[in-house]
Amino acid sequence: MPDYNKQLLIRRSLQVLAGLFILIAIAFAVLFMYRQRLLRYAVETVQDKVEAKYPAKLFIGKAAFEDLNTVRMEKIAFVPNQGDTLLRTQEVFAEISLRTLFKGRVIFNELSIENAYLTAVKNPDGSNNYSFLLGKKKEEPVDTTKSRNYGILLNNLIEKAFESVPDQVSFKNLNVSYASEHRNINMKMPSLQIKDGEIKTALSVKTDSLVNNLQVHGTINPGKYFISARLYALDTGGIKLPYVKQKFGGTVAFDTLAVSLTSKDFSKNMLTVRGDASITSLKVNHPRISDSDVKVKSGSVHYVVSLGPDYYAVDSLTEVRVNKIKAYPVIQLRTKPTRDLIVRLRTDVTPATDFFSSLPTGVFESVEDMEGTGGLSYKLKSHINFADLKHLTFDSDLEGHDFKITKYGSEDLSRINKPFVYTAYEYGKPVRNILVGPGNPYFAPYNTISRYIKYAIMTSEDAAFFKHKGFHEEAFRQSIATNIKAKKFVRGGSTISMQLVKNVFLTRKKTIARKAEEALIVWLIENNNLVSKTRMYEVYLNIIEWGPNVYGIKDASRFFYGKQPSELTLGESIFLASIIPKPKAYKNSFDAHGNLKPRVAWYFKLISGIMLRRGQISQEEYDALQPRVELYGRARDLIVTAPDTAATDSLQLSPIDILD
Template sequence: MKTKKQKVVLAITIIATLLVLAIGLFFIFRNSLLQKAITKVSAKMETEYDSKFSIKSASFEGFSGIALENILIVPKNADTLLKVQSVKTNVSFWKLLTGDVQLGTLYVKNGFVQLVKNEKGRNFDAFLKKDTLQDTTNVDVNYAQKAYRMLNQALNLVPTDMDLENVSLKMDDMGRKVKLDLKKLRLVDKELETSIGVTADNFKQTWKIKGFADPRNKKTDLRFFNADTGKIQIPYIDERYNLKAGFDSIRLNIKNIEMDGNELHIDGTSSLANFTVNHPKISTKDVVIKKANFDYNFVFGEDFIAIDSSSTVTLNKMKFSPYVFYQKTKEDKNQIYALKVKIPKMKAQDFIVSLPEGLFTNFEGMEAEGNFSYNLEFLYNKNKPRELVFDSNFKKENLKIIKYGEANLNKLNSSFTYRAIINGIRQRAVEVSPSNSNFTPLGEISPYLRKAVLTSEDPSFFSHRGFINEAFKQSIIKNIKTKRFSRGASTISMQLIKNVFLTREKTLSRKLEEILLVYILENNRISSKERMLEVYFNIIEWGPNVYGIGEASLFYFGKHPSHLTLNESLFLASIVPRPRSFAWQFDGQARLKDTYIKRNHYIADLMLRRGLLEAQDTLQKQFPVEIIGPARSFIKLQPLDSLVLDKIEIDEEFDF
C-alpha cells in the first residue's frame, strides 16, 4: 500500500514525464506544425480577408527562435499591404503554453507597410473589424479588464531587444502621400533610439525618438524631437484637414500600469514644448503653447473611465486639476458624463501670460493685479437631462486691471468710432457720440422698444453678470441632444463685446475671448448697465447698412426713436437676430404676415404678464405695422389681383 506522499510523488513524476514527452514531440514536429499554422493563416486570409498571404520560408532556430523570409500580404485587386524580406524573433515558450504570445527579440530587415486609398477603395478595408459598425449599446463591457487585456497583448508584442533596419510606413490617400523611413531602430538593455525620415508632399524632416522602454515592467520614458532645425511638422493632416500643427518636442512617461482589484490605474506624465496649431475654426493666427505638462492618473473601472482629480495640468505658469468621468451603468444602460476643473488661487498676471499666444490676441499686453481661484462643475445624466449640473464659481482677491490689451473696455464709457466687420470687411464708420445726429441717448428711446428688446434678447440683463447659467444649461442640453451646436446662450453683454471689440468670425479663439472679456466687463463694473445698453442700441445692425436705433427708426418708420409705438417696437425687436432678412416678414402688400403678427402678440402678452406693459398698452396690438421709410423699397410688392381691381370698380360705380 503506497503512502499519500508516495502517491503525490508518483503524480508529479507522471505529469513531468508527460510534459517532457509533449515538449519532445513538439520539438520533433515543430517545423511541420509551423508550416501547418502558416497554411491555416493563408487559408483564413483568403476566405475572411480576400487577401493573399505567403511566406517563402519559415523555420525554427534554436530553442524558441523563428525565422521567416519574404512575407507578403496582398489584398485582392489592391496594392500590396505588407512586404518584408526577413524577420527573426524569439518567443517565450512558457508564455506560449499559457496562451500568450510574448516576443523576446525581434529583428526585421527591408520591409514596408503600405496604406493606400484610391478610386478603387482602400487596401486595408478587409482588415478593419467588422463589428465596429454594430450597435454595442446593450453590450456589457468591463472597461478595466478590456483595457488591461489590450495593454498586455500590445506590450507582449514589444520585444525586450529589437533591431529594425530599413523599414518604412507608406501612406497614399487619393494622391496625398507620406512616407516614414526607419533606417535603424534599436532597443537594447531597455534603451531605445531611432531616426525616422519623414517625406511628405510639402516638406522633408528627420525625427528622433530616444529614451527608456521596459515593456515587461510596463514602464517607459521616451522623448520625441526633431533632429533638424525647426519644429516637427505633422504630415498629412495639413493637406487632409487644413490643420497645420508642429512642436519642438514631446515627452511620454508611463510610471505605472497596475490592476488593483477591479480597477486599472495608469499613471505617468507627458509634456509638450512649443506646440503650434493653425486652423480656420480655431484662430486666424498661429496658436502657440510654449510649455505644457500633464501629470495623469487614468482609472478604468468595471463600468467607467476617468481622469482622476489627482491629475494636474500645467500650462506655462497656470496649474489646474481636471476630473473627467464617463460611466455606462449596466442596470438601466444609462450614460453619465462629468467634468470638474479646479484652478487654485493664483496671480491674475500669471494667468494672463499663460494664455496661449494667438488664441487670446486681445489680452496680449494686458496687466492685472490681485489673485483669483476658479471651480467648474458639470454633470450630465442621459436619463435625466433636465437635472444637468453646470456650476461656474470665480473668486477674486483684490483683482484689478491696470492695463488693457488691444480690447480697451474703458472705451465704452466715452465717445468712440464703431466699424462693423462683415465677412472680414470693415463697414462705414458710425460715431457713438452726441456729435452724430442719429445717436440716441437711452432715455430718448421709446420704453416700448427698450422693454421689447430686453424681453426677447435678455430678460435678466440688469440682474446677471454677463452670463445666465440656466440659459447655458438649456443650450448644453439642446446641443447634446442634437449632437451639434444648434443653440447658443448669448446675452446682450456678450453681443456688445462681440460687436465692439471682436470680429464676427466663427472661431474658438473669438468665442473664448468673448467669454473672458464679458466676465471682466461685468464683474469689475467697468461700465454701467445703462451705458452698456445705450451703446448696444446705437451700434447694432438693424437692416442692410443700417446701424443704431436712430438710423433704424428713420429707415423703417420715418420718425425719432422716442415716438415708436408698441407694434413698431415689437417688430424692431424681432429683427435683431437677423436684421437683413426683415423683408421676409411682409407679404406683397407690405403687410406683416400672420405668423409674425402672432409672434409679436406673444411677446406683448409676455411683457404684460411680467408687468412691463399696462393693459391699455395692449390695445395697440390691433394697429398694423406700416413701413413708410426707405425700407419699403426692399419689400417685394405685388400688383393688386384682378378680383381686387373689379371690386374697386364696382365700389366706384355704385358709390357705396
C-alpha cells in the same frame, strides 16, 4: 550529533546534489537534441494559426539554432492569397525564450532584424493587399443590453504588448510604405535600438510632399508596464501632423512630444492607467478655431484614466498645465442604462499677470500683454443626463482674488465710456464708421429713447441684463439642451453684454476663439465695473443693425417710421426687437401691402404678455396693442410692392368723374 552521523548526512546530501546535477545535465542534453524539433513545431504552429486566421501565406524559408538558444530565420514573407507581398525581410536573428517553445509560442529575449519592408498597396480598381487584416468576421447581432468593458480589452492589449517586447532589439533599415492613386506614405528607420531598457531611434516620414525628420528617445520596463518616449523634431519647422489639412482643413505642428505609461492596475473589472504627456511649441491653425495661429508655448498632463463596464473616467488626480495655469479636470461618462456625463474643472489661483501671459496666443488677442495684481481661478461644473435634458446643469465661474487690472492689453476695455468710433461690418468687411457720442447727429442718448424699445429688447434678448454680471446661466443651460436635442447648433445664449463686446471689440467671424475671448472680456468689464450698465445699453442701442445700412436706434426709428426714438410706440418697439436676430430679413415680416404677416402676431402677444407680467406696461396698453405698424419713408418704399388698389377703386367710382 556524533561525528559519524554528521559525515553520513554530508555524504547523502552530496549524493542528492550529484543526482540533481545529473538530471539537469540530462535535461539539457535532451533539450539540445530536441530543440530543433521544438522550434520547427513552434514555427509550424505559428504558420498554421496565421494562415487559419487570414487569407494569406506566411513563408519562413529556414529556421535553425545558431547556438544554444539563438535562432536564425531566413526569407520571411507574408503574402496575401490575392495581392502583392505585404511584409518581407531577409534575415532575423533572435535569442528565444526556450520555455515558450513547449507552449507552441515564440517569445524573444533578443531580436535583430535587417532590411525589413512593410509595403501596403491600394490599386486604382480598389483592390489592396492589407484590408484582410482589418476586416471583421460576421458575428451574431450585438446584445445592447449587455455591458461593454473596454478596460478588459485594453488591459489584455497592454499585457500582450509588453510580454512580447524582447530585452534587446536591433532593427536596421526598416521601411514602411503605403501607395495609392491619391496618397503616398514612406517611412524610413535607419536604426532602432532597445538595450538595457533604453530606446533609441531616428526616422524620416514622408507623406506626399510633407517630410518630417524625427528622433525618439525613451525607456521601457516590460515587467512594470512602464514605457516613456520623447519625440524630437530634427527640422527647424517642427513636426507637422500629416493630412490634417486635407481631412479637417487645418494644420497642427509642435517641436517635441513626450508620452509615458507609468503604471496600470486591473481590479474588479476596472482598468486604471497612469502616465504623463507633454508638448512644446504647439501651433494649431483652423478657420473655425481662430483667424490666426493658436500657439501654446508648453503644456503637460499627468493623467489617471479608468475604464470599466460602460464607464469611462478621467480621475480627479489628473493635472493639466497650460504654460503657468494648472487645472484639475474630472470627467465621468456612463453609457448604460442611459448616457450620463459629469464634467468638473478647477484651476489653482494663478497670479493675474501669469494668467494672461499663459493664455494661448491667437485666442485672446484683446487681452494679450494685460497685467494685473491679485489672482484668478476658474471653476466649471456640468451634469448632462441625455435622457433627461431638462435637468441639465452647467455652472461656470471665473473668480478674481483681490484682482485689479493695472495695464490693458491691445484693447482698452474702458474706451466705450468716452465717445469712440464703431466700425460696422457686413459679410466680414467694414462698411461704415459710426461715431458713438454727441458729435454724431444720429446718436441717441439713453434718456431720449422710448421706454418701450428698452423693455421690448431686454424682454426678447436679455431680461436680466441689469441684474446679472454678463452671463445668463439659465439661458445658456437651455441653449445647451436645445442644441443637444437638435444634434447641431440652433440656439445661442448670448446676453446683451456679450453682443455688445462682440460688436465693439471683436471680429464678426464665428470661431471658437472669438467666443472664448468674448466671454473673458465680458467678465473683465462686468466684474471690474469698467463700464456702467446704463452706458453699455446706450452703446448697444446705438450700434446694432436694423436693416440695410441702418445702425442705431435713431437711424432705425427714421428708416421704419419717420420719427424720433422717444416717439416709438409699444407695437413699433416690439417689431424692432423682433428683427434684431436677423436684421437683413426684416422684409419677411410684411406682405406686399406693408401689413405684418399673421405669423408675427404670436410674437407681439408673447413679448407684450411678458412685459405686462413684469409691470413694464399697463393692462390698458396690453389690451390696446394690435400686431401692426405703420411704415413710413424708405422702409415703406422697399417693403410695399403691391399697387395701391384702394386709391384706384375710389378714383373710378368718384361722382365727379361720372359727371365729367
